[in-house]
Amino acid sequence: MAYRHIQTEEADGILLIALNAPAQRNALSLGMRAELAEAIAQGRDDPKVRALVLTGRGSAFCAGGDLKSLQEGTDRAIATRRRIQGLHSWFADFVDFPKPVVVAADGPCAGAGFSLAMAGDAIICTPRAWFCQVFGRIGVIPDMASLYLLPRRIGLAAARNLILTARRMKPDEALSLGLVNQIVSTDKLESAARDVAIRLADAAGDGFAVGKLALNHAFERAPFHDSALPRPTGQSLFTPEGSKMSDLKIRNDGNVTRITIDRLDKSNALSADMMEQITDIVRDIGGAPGENALIIDAVGDRGFSAGADISELRGGREGLERQEEVILALSEAMETCPALIITVLHGYAKGGGTIFPCLSDVVIAREDLSVSYPEIQFRMYPFLLHAALTRRISSALAWQLCATGRALGAEEAFRLGLVTEVLPKDGFREMAEERLGEYIDIRASLALGREFTEKAGALPFGEQMKLAGSMMHHNFAAPGVDEAIEHHRARLSSKAKQN
DSSP: OOOSSEEEEEETTEEEEEEOOGGGTTOBOHHHHHHHHHHHHHHHHOTTOOEEEEEESTTOSBOSBOHHHHHTTSOHHHHHHHHHHHHHHHHHHHHTOSSOEEEEEOSEEETHHHHHHHTSSEEEEOTTOEEEOGGGGGTOOOOTTHHHHHHHHHOHHHHHHHHHHOOEEOHHHHHHTTSOSEEOOGGGHHHHHHHHHHHHHHHHOTHHHHHHHHHHTGGGSOSHHHHSOOOTTOOOSOOOOOOOGGGEEEEEETTEEEEEEOOGGGTTOBOHHHHHHHHHHHHHOOSSTTTSEEEEEEOSSSEEEOOBOGGGOOOOHHHHHHHHHHHHHHHHHHHHOOSEEEEEEOBEEEGGGGHHHHTOSEEEEETTOEEEOGGGGGTOOOHHHHHHHTTTSOHHHHHHHHHHOOOEEHHHHHHHTSOSEEEOSTTHHHHHHHHHHHHHHTHHHHHHHHHHHHHHTTSOHHHHHHHHHHHGGGGGGSTTHHHHHHHHHHHHHHHHHHO
16 A cells, blocks of 8 residues: 555565655654554554564654644644544554564654654664653653653653653663663664564564563553463463472571472472472461561572473463462462562573562572573463563563563673672672571561562652651661661771771
């Protein structure tokens, strides 16, 4: 079909849509919006189309909305209403587009153009690209779902900064925040975007659309065990096989329970029975918040866990249903456990093995840690693990890890908040034991911090401050507070005398 404001081209199952108004820097006019909506709908319904690449002709990806075109022939109020209704009605469908979408951005991605780029599952850009929430410069509230998409892509703090300052973000910063996946030269932009689209399409399988939908709406569903959607697809990580109790070492020392994964012959891979046994142990831990502690670690030097036992990854409805039952039960048990949960990681942590750090309060990692989600290589989308990841890191990075299977190193995991601290490889076990003791000593205080974090997450800033004030008195009821204060005062006094 011939278009006036866009260009389309389909090759090898990849539909390329190019915004084609270079003189207006590809600003979104009403005509362009209508043609985009039509082309996107056709791509969605065409079984030959496996993925979509969206780009812009000329020196810009998209400079935002074409305000002149939107206001022609009508008053400002009508234009504003038409713009909001027109843009949002088709854009919501595009955000949930059931096939991989790759954005190839060269030049400005401003205002509504920034939002358009965020509809992509991956963004490839050139060094001359930049991203800007320009709405504040013209005195309007961000539209076209910017307030919805941006915090989910890069986190609330970074989104707040970009929206309130209306500053330009360069590609390197966008890459570090997880908004951009790759920076390439202008002459390689389109081919790089096609390559990524093909890789995503090849790996996608039937689970891609559902996994994408789960990501887009993960923050709208409350507890972790309710956020992994949808479950009926049969794409899973565990099915039942026998497992010996010797695969787990359990030690209880007063207020501290320790679970050690001990299955070196299978790279500490987790069977469904092992997960069930761990769930029972976690459920049995009672007491007041912070009264007890739970440590989860693993034997060996190469890795924490290779994830699911690959020998159990075979079909059968009964096995799939058991997998769902076991993993959801474990997640709920860990989420509601009153004890402080600490996971110690070393080497690799893959697939199902990552559920423990995702749902722990403290994660101690060795510097050679590598976290990865290889399920997509087997054409399975790790729905439940994706949901667990979004409890700790940004939704954009959770999607990136699950959709590509790329490995996350220790330092990056630390910067993103998946890991609490990173320790050197030499002497790791001894240092980890020392840090475990220190965390266990302050477990009551950490439990208070966890309670505040859970309660404050959905509150406006003012209400968060009120909650913080109401909880301050709990600090002085925590065990050892008076002694710690006196010890600190004594140290200060001693230093003062020395000086």
